[in-house]
Amino acid sequence: MSANGTDAGCPGGNVDVPAGPQRRATWVPEPAELSDVELLLDGAFPPLRGFLTADEVESVRTRQRLTADVPWPEPIVLTVPQEIAAAAEVELHDVEGAPVAVVRNDAAWSDATGWHVAGPVEAVDEPTGVLRRMRPPAEQVRAQLPAGPVLGVLPESPLHHRELAQIRQLAAELDAHVLLLPRMTGPRPEVLVQSVLAAGPELPESTTIVPVPLVRRSDPKRDALLAAHVAAAYGATHLIAETALERAPIQVLEPPEVVRDQADRWRPAAQVAPADSRPGLSDERLRELLDSGEDLPTWFTTPAIAEQQRRLHPPLAARGFTVLFTGLSGAGKSTLARALRDELSRHDHRAVTLLDGDVVRRTLCEGLGFSAEDRSRNVRRIGYVAAEITRHGGAAICAPIAPYHADRDAVRRMVREAGGFVLVHVATPLGECERRDRKGLYRRARTGSLPEFTGISAPYEFPDDADLVLDTSELSQDEAVERVVALLRERGWVRSWISA
Ligand SMILES: Nc1ncnc2c1ncn2[C@@H]1O[C@H](COP(=O)(O)OS(=O)(=O)O)[C@@H](OP(=O)(O)O)[C@H]1O
Numbered sequence: 001m002s003a004n005g006t007d008a009g010c011p012g013g014n015v016d017v018p019a020g021p022q023r024r025a026t027w028v029p030e031p032a033e034l035s036d037v038e039l040l041l042d043g044a045f046p047p048l049r050g051f052l053t054a055d056e057v058e059s060v061r062t063r064q065r066l067t068a069d070v071p072w073p074e075p076i077v078l079t080v081p082q083e084i085a086a087a088a089e090v091e092l093h094d095v096e097g098a099p100v101a102v103v104r105n106d107a108a109w110s111d112a113t114g115w116h117v118a119g120p121v122e123a124v125d126e127p128t129g130v131l132r133r134m135r136p137p138a139e140q141v142r143a144q145l146p147a148g149p150v151l152g153v154l155p156e157s158p159l160h161h162r163e164l165a166q167i168r169q170l171a172a173e174l175d176a177h178v179l180l181l182p183r184m185t186g187p188r189p190e191v192l193v194q195s196v197l198a199a200g201p202e203l204p205e206s207t208t209i210v211p212v213p214l215v216r217r218s219d220p221k222r223d224a225l226l227a228a229h230v231a232a233a234y235g236a237t238h239l240i241a242e243t244a245l246e247r248a249p250i251q252v253l254e255p256p257e258v259v260r261d262q263a264d265r266w267r268p269a270a271q272v273a274p275a276d277s278r279p280g281l282s283d284e285r286l287r288e289l290l291d292s293g294e295d296l297p298t299w300f301t302t303p304a305i306a307e308q309q310r311r312l313h314p315p316l317a318a319r320g321f322t323v324l325f326t327g328l329s330g331a332g333k334s335t336l337a338r339a340l341r342d343e344l345s346r347h348d349h350r351a352v353t354l355l356d357g358d359v360v361r362r363t364l365c366e367g368l369g370f371s372a373e374d375r376s377r378n379v380r381r382i383g384y385v386a387a388e389i390t391r392h393g394g395a396a397i398c399a400p401i402a403p404y405h406a407d408r409d410a411v412r413r414m415v416r417e418a419g420g421f422v423l424v425h426v427a428t429p430l431g432e433c434e435r436r437d438r439k440g441l442y443r444r445a446r447t448g449s450l451p452e453f454t455g456i457s458a459p460y461e462f463p464d465d466a467d468l469v470l471d472t473s474e475l476s477q478d479e480a481v482e483r484v485v486a487l488l489r490e491r492g493w494v495r496s497w498i499s500a
């Protein structure tokens, strides 16, 4: 079963009622929660064996300790709907519907963020997941490490010459084995792991690499502390981290300062006279080089690592983008969307897809009406398709009314994971839209024969986060399209533009 739900009737919503042992619900957690499930199953969160109870969470939040007085930095919780929280056991499935684990739901609880199941987690099958074969349980990794100091590193982005020199220097100082635990976060975790593997020739011979699905926590200190606990679980005795940490379970070391010398080698800062050091690459310059597709300097990284870095961050010209026009009926969204499609089709190399309201409502969103829920579904489905088009390097131009901020925001989030996103508010005043009334809809809305009409009897939430605002009562069609194109050029999405 891939859908979320219970298979033993409706629980009635009261988790205080003891649930029968036969009661098992199924649930597909958020990807970040599934990552925590994997870490629990792998023994990477000791002493935790499952999701925390309300008391444990309170204790962690107030004292950074579990109730048994063991230090623990971050609540590990699973949020579910109330009816799922009422089940005695919850079978957790991945997004493809494959069962991953079962939570024995001993003590469900709720707070302002929703309902949570609490109890030990057990695997139901052979573990699956990205790069699973590279990820033995923590205990096994620990057992195979050599005796002596172990320097843990949990990179979230590719390691280049500078970071590699820092690792080598600290490992040499400590005479330590290196334990690299790349954090499998971001849209392409497998590529990050490959970038770390590509650094192999630059790493000390005594290095172990085990990817961990540890997603980033919002608080940087707690995130770093949790990383230290995970590193300790896999056998690290020391950890390199930018953040200074108190109460870490292992010794935390700041990355040592290394500089690039005149011969383009990265060396300890103390060994290079200031006049002999050369500047490195700022994060901003690195992004510019990646966006433009230019080569990364060989003093910055190796060709093999650069190749993986470029896969993580392809040039803008090779990535897709979405333009979402929003505005009242008659504002000019379809007219501008069509004109933009024609411009892009003539001048840009990407395949262009127009997701216009009318066509979408006859196909992808057939059967949906104009209630708030249906509009929300309509806009989010458009967003899903636009994100897929974007992911595959195309240009998607969408022109729904999209009256709700939350839905536009959801589209933005989906698309941003895949490429560029531009929100264009076609802000033609209601009076002008009504004067145009090409389809006679405003007249019908005013007389009441067309209910729930945007701007008249249904809301339009004006965006305060638009990248561009165009009033077509003041701008000609050509001027309006030119402004969109100018913005796409400014952002680097569209490069060559031969004027017509
Ligand atoms: N009640 C009501 N409210 C608004 N619009 C209505 C309604 N009923 C039909 N229409 C016609 O449907 C078009 C809007 O559909 P969208 O998919 O763009 O709307 S939404 O984003 O889901 O709100 C819209 O097209 P445009 O004029 O191109 O915007 C209308 O022609």
Ligand SMILES: Nc1ncnc2c1ncn2[C@@H]1O[C@H](COP(=O)(O)OP(=O)(O)O)[C@@H](O)[C@H]1O
Pocket: 327, 328, 329, 330, 331, 332, 333, 334, 335, 336, 399, 426, 436, 438, 472, 473, 475, 476, 477, 480
């Ligand atoms: N500067 C302009 N830009 C876009 N449309 C304009 C402009 N001036 C007048 N119009 C007219 O306004 C109407 C807008 O309709 P449409 O593009 O279907 O709007 P929407 O898709 O927002 O409902 C069209 O008839 C179009 O010719």
